[in-house]
Amino acid sequence: MPLDVRVATSMAEAAGLLSSDQRTKFLSGGTLVMRDVNEGRLLDGTLLRLTDPAYRQMNASGPRVELGAGVTMAMVLNNRDLPFLHAVARAIGGPAIRQMATIGGNLFAETPYGDFAVALLALDAQVMVQSGYGSARTVAIEEFLGARDRGVSGLVTAVQFAKPQNAADFKFRKISRVKPKGISVMSIAAHLPNSGSRIVQARVAYGAMAPTPVRARGVERALEGKSLDSASIHAAKAAALEGTRPLTDAIATEWYRREVMPVHLGRLLTGEGR
Ligand SMILES: Cc1cc2nc3c(=O)[nH]c(=O)nc-3n(C[C@H](O)[C@H](O)[C@H](O)COP(=O)(O)OP(=O)(O)OC[C@H]3O[C@@H](n4cnc5c(N)ncnc54)[C@H](O)[C@@H]3O)c2cc1C
Structure with a gap:
């Protein structure tokens, strides 16, 4: 039987x-x-295919951001309300890919792809999923990614997250062998909000360090309540591999990913090597 194409005009x-x-x-x-x-x-x-304009809608001017799942990496790069996500969108493919690649598709991209999903995980995003003709439900991104490979039924319509109060609190780094368009050896995103000079609600996420993007809970614990200094960074690096299950693929071996992860985490946290 041939491949058929259908066009839906609404998300429902x-x-x-x-x-x-x-x-x-x-x-x-x-x-x-x-x-x-x-x-x-x-x-x-x-x-x-879906032509509903709401699928590509962006509401990013206020403290709570909502991005339609059909928003492309190029649209993120052109949005002045999302400067903290520009490095993430720019890290995905080359210009032609960024014109087409969407946030929704990135949530399903198999490791070592999924760099934008890593950033969304560090932002504690919520994923809106519509199944059948019913109303959309909201799923925490960690739960969504955990269930993804068991088969998510339905359409992802949008993602939502709180905008970092200070853009400098959000850090992202993609490590690849070929620059600027290489596939991830790994990617790391961290959202480290401050109260006084102490980190509160640290969120750190990895890509290509497990079959789906994962939180680095040991790192989060090492940073929580601390100021970002050499002692806390040392503790974070010591906990860098907790909960990881990297794969060997054409880009890197499991061994290599484990060896270099603490180094790159340290560089992300110190801002070194930019
Ligand atoms: C040359 C090249 C370079 C690339 N470089 C990178 C890179 O550097 N980093 C990276 O992360 N990725 C990369 N990718 C992978 C890919 O381009 C991105 O992950 C992109 O974001 C996928 O989005 P898409 O809209 O194109 O997905 P699609 O191809 O349209 O869909 C991918 C999968 O997700 C499902 N899906 C998509 N949207 C929804 C939705 N709203 N609801 C339910 N299911 C959905 C589709 O059914 C399909 O199974 C690259 C790909 C290529 C070809």
Whole structure:
């Protein structure tokens, strides 16, 4: 059977069509789906496109940001209310990929892809998912990513998160062998808000250090309530590998990822090597 293309005009219609036919595949920016089509891994079924303008809407002027799942990396880069995410969006592919690649698709991208999802995890984002014709539900991103490989049913419509009060509290680094367009050896995002000079509610997330982006809970504990100084950074580096399960792939071995993670975490925290 040939591959068919359908167009939905509303998110409810798209979510309904996805839930009613397991052979329907959602096409967001298509940078991964179309590669599967072009390379013969996806040969039949239905590709579903969505033209609802709300899917690409951005509300980023206030303290709470909501980004439609169809927002592309290029749109993030052009948004002046999101300067803390510019380095993240710029780290994804080259200009042509960034024009197409969406936030929604990045949440599903297999390791070592998923750099934007790493940033969203450090921002404690909420993921809005619509299943069938019912109303959308909100899922914490950590739960969403944990359940992803068991098969998320439904359409991701948007993500929401609180904007960092101080852009300097949010740090991101992607480590790759080929610059500027290489695939991640790993990526690291940290949101380290301050009260006085103490870190409160530290969030640190890794990409390519487990089958999905994961929180670095040992690092968060080492930084919580401390000021960012050589002692706390030393403790954070000592805890850097807690909870990680890196894979060996064409980019790096598991061994290499473990060896260099504490070094890159230290550089992220000190701001060294930029
Ligand atoms: C040359 C190249 C370079 C790349 N470089 C990077 C990189 O540096 N970093 C990186 O993170 N990624 C990279 N990628 C991977 C990819 O481009 C990005 O992860 C991108 O964000 C995926 O988004 P998309 O909209 O293109 O996804 P699509 O290809 O449209 O979809 C990907 C998957 O997600 C599902 N999906 C998408 N949106 C939704 C939704 N709203 N609800 C439910 N399911 C959904 C689709 O059904 C599909 O299974 C690269 C890809 C290529 C081809």
